[in-house]
Amino acid sequence: MFVVRAAGSPSIGRSSFLLGSGTVVSRALGFVKTIILAQTLGVVGSAGADSFAVANQLPSSIYVIIAGGVLTATLVPAIVKSALHRDGGIAYINKLMTMALVVLLGVTLLATLAAPWLVALFAGSWSTEQLALASAFAYWCLPQIFFYGLYTVLGEVLNARGSFGPFTWAPVLNNVVALLGVIAFMVVFGVDTGGERSVTDWTSSMVNLLAGTATLGVAAQALILIVFWRRLGLGFRPDFIWKGVGLRETGRVAGWTFGIVLVTQLGGIIETNVVSQASGVGASVFTLATAWLIFMLPHSIIAVSMGTVYFTRMSEHAASKKMAEVEADTSEALRNIGLLVVWAAAGLACVAYPVSTLFAGQDFFAIASLASLIQILVIGLPAFSALYVIFRVFLALGRARVLFNLTLLQVGLFCALALASSLLPLEMIAQGVAASLITSVLVQAIVSYALLRRRLSGLDSRRLRVTGLRSYVAGGVATVAGVIAGAVLGAYSEDGFALASVFGALIAMVCIGLVVTVVYALLLGLFRTSELAAVVRMVRVRIGR
Incomplete structure (x- = not known):
């Protein structure tokens, strides 16, 4: 059920729909998990929740620094090329897997031993007691590094072989396991929605249950992919001779990609x-x-699911020197993804307050704090998703050095603005950091697109501009309509219907979402936007099937 047509299949819609549906289920479960976690620990002003957040972010941050961005960015093009070898790429995969496992095991061990120092690196201003709590969480969370790496390697090999579903659906299992862990924590240790539990009130049993189940979920996410490897007839034999099948060529691209990841994570350290x-x-x-989790939902469902399939096709066309096809893929990806992302950004901006009620309960200060972060971040959602596509075009073309320079620009600007945000009142620092991030992303997107046009001279820029202008105009009008609908439902007042209960919030979200969707679709129809018909047709066909 998970294996779709091999790379190069004419149906981008079929593959992206499969990825998107898996992402929807996974993100929905992740939403439920985070809602329960926020209600249990407190979403604003909770030192315990912040301690767990830092510790649980450490594995992904370190993994991305060491291998994550390198593997994700270089695996698909390299595996596609290795398929041209006489053995169909089997030797390459064995060497790659062996090397990845050795590196991941070593990094995981060293990181776990260094847990207290790593926590202090990301949260140096905390008290001794809060650093100790975060370190206790980190000892349980840092083994996730190995399983994140295993998931990436196994999944990207499946993607390169045209089996896109498992990589997207495996996180569902992760979220199920972690969700059960959070529910167990809530049942056993109670809830603290106001975040009043002191860091010294946390016991080892509380830490072990919450962090241990989080790591167990990541392990399950990786190990389930072994089943699908076997279904495709893939095997693994350790091979410690890492020469002879193009790893050096991959390494050249990976070197610049590593620089990108390193610079990005340095920015993350300053942010935290x-x-x-x-x-x-x-x-x-x-x-x-x-707020970032909520912001990433539409990006993951739309840009990542569709972009992953386009990336594989771009890599094939780039490897075959078919630049006209690369340009067509790029134009189509930017237009179709952009059309959906602008709609999602408009809707998310309008429902930010009701959504925040699900996480923050009836605390209006917490609701307003979370909602303001969502609304700031969502301004940059279309640019963020466009960058996802543009970066993968450059990677398919082997232009990783360009991406390093673009990342250096974005992170440098962000760090300067974020450090300036530290001068704001404590209650406004997070909003300042969010605004700094989006400002830097917008600048990066403008420069990246200008460089893309220089590299792809046949890119249909006029059509991109027309579609972009139509979507932004329609999105702006739809946002105004959604804000009016939200005001009628009391989405912006402390005692309003939309914020009074979870039921009211859900009803308001549905109503506001419908208003935004209808207005957006009607305007695009009036503008005779051809991409709208293509996207609607793709969704209708897949839902019908």
Whole structure:
């Protein structure tokens, strides 16, 4: 059920729909998990929640620094090329797997031993007691590094072989396991929606249950992919002779990609240190992480699911020197993804307050803090998703050095603005950091697109501009309509219907979402936007099947 047509299949819609549906289920479960976690630990002003957030972010941050971005960015093009070898790429995969496992095991061990120092690196302003709690969480969470790496390698090999579903659906299992862990924690240790539990009130049993089940979920996510490897007839034999099948060529691209990841994570360290100053007072690490989770939902469902399939096709066309096809893929990806992402951004901006009620309960200060972060971040959602596509075009063309320079620009600007945000009142620091991030992303997107046009001279820029202008105009009008609908439903007042209960919030979200969708679709129809018909047709066909 998970294996779709091999790379090069004419149906981008079929593959992206499969990926998107898996992402929807996974993100929905992740939403439920985060809602319960926020209700249990407190989303704003909770030192315990911030401690867990820092510790649980450490594995992904370290993994991405060491291998994550390198593997994700270089595996698909390299595996596609290795398929041209006489053995169909089997030797390459064995060598790659062996090398990845050795590196991941070593990094995981060293990181776990260094847990207290790593926590202090990301949250140096915290008290000794809060650092100790975060370190206790980190000892349980850092083994996730190995399983993140295993999931990436196994999944990207499946993607390169045209089996896209398992990589997207495996996180569902992760979220199920982690969700059960959070529910068990809530049942056993109770809820603290106001975040009043002191860091010294946390026991080892509480830490072990919450962090241990989080790591167990990541392990399950990786190990389930072994089943699908076997279904495709793939095997693994350790091979410690890492020469002879193009790893050196991959390494050249990976070197620049590593630089990109390293620079990005340095920016993340500054971000966490600045935001952590507000821990226990206002919106801090856990609040910003929750807003980012909400922000990433439409990006993951739309841009990542569709972009992953386009990336494989672009890599094939780039490897075959078919530049006209690469240009067509790029134009189609930017237009179709952009059309959906602008709609999602408009809707998310309008439902930010009701959505925040699901996480923050009836605390209006917490609701407003989380909602303001969502609304700031969503301004940059279309640019963020466009960058996802543009970066993968450059990677398919082997232009990783260009991406490094673009990332250096974005992170440098962000760090300067984020450090300036530390001068704001504690209650406003998180909002300042969010605005800094989006400002830097917008600048990066403008420069990246200009460089893309120079590299792809046959890119249909006029059509991209027309579609972009139509979608932004329609999105702006739809946002105004959604805000009016939200005001009628009391989405912006402390005692309004939309914020009074979970039921009211859900009803308001549905109503506001419908208004935004209808207005957006009607305007695009009036503008005779051809991409709208293509996207609707793709969704209708897949739902019908």
